[in-house]
Amino acid sequence: MDKLEKYRQIVRDFLTEQVATEQGSAQVECQLIFDGEHDHYQLLDLGWDGLKRIYACYIHIDIKDEQVWIQRNMTEVDVAAELLEAGIARQDLILGLHPPYKRPYTGYGVIAS
Amino acid sequence: MDKLEKYRQIVRDFLTEQVATEQGSAQVECQLIFDGEHDHYQLLDLGWDGLKRIYACYIHIDIKDEQVWIQRNMTEVDVAAELLEAGIARQDLILGLHPPYKRPYTGYGVIAS
Numbered sequence: 242m243d244k245l246e247k248y249r250q251i252v253r254d255f256l257t258e259q260v261a262t263e264q265g266s267a268q269v270e271c272q273l274i275f276d277g278e279h280d281h282y283q284l285l286d287l288g289w290d291g292l293k294r295i296y297a298c299y300i301h302i303d304i305k306d307e308q309v310w311i312q313r314n315m316t317e318v319d320v321a322a323e324l325l326e327a328g329i330a331r332q333d334l335i336l337g338l339h340p341p342y343k344r345p346y347t348g349y350g351v352i353a354s
Numbered sequence: 355m356d357k358l359e360k361y362r363q364i365v366r367d368f369l370t371e372q373v374a375t376e377q378g379s380a381q382v383e384c385q386l387i388f389d390g391e392h393d394h395y396q397l398l399d400l401g402w403d404g405l406k407r408i409y410a411c412y413i414h415i416d417i418k419d420e421q422v423w424i425q426r427n428m429t430e431v432d433v434a435a436e437l438l439e440a441g442i443a444r445q446d447l448i449l450g451l452h453p454p455y456k457r458p459y460t461g462y463g464v465i466a467s
Binding site for chain 1: 391
């Protein structure tokens, strides 16, 4: 399996595991969004809690140029550590949640030149 | 083309047109997310405006049981009217942004039984 396919599978497996830990309800749906065309991957909740609208993206991961970008993480899970453990190389993990100038100091990757 | 494929194409075309009207920037990316496996479709902006993180889903549309759900619309576009005009039947358009008890009064669809 080439690197891109391996990374896609790791991201899908990771998000699928996260859903399993969620407590859903009849009115709130936990969605996995896997866009294999543009390599965008998300976990989000949507629905209704009584008359209150719920719409929250918890995790968003992109793959660009064989690097894995963590674009959003509203959970307590250390997503980068989990993806590293699952087999994504440290230099291929980019913390999109840190502004570009900080990334060289994160211990994770920077944009491949 | 069967109904489901037709609806998928209409949703994709509609979101693609919306992107064309966006003014992007070097630091803010406008993403189209097309998940054809689970039928989730989104338009969102993400990136950085200087040191401010931008993460905003503007439009989210789902297709479930051959009905098209408008789950989020943070734009000024009347998404339901546009999708109706593009060929989605009125009873197949569900305004997920209204709580379930209101939907029979929206003039659009309710969940097919």
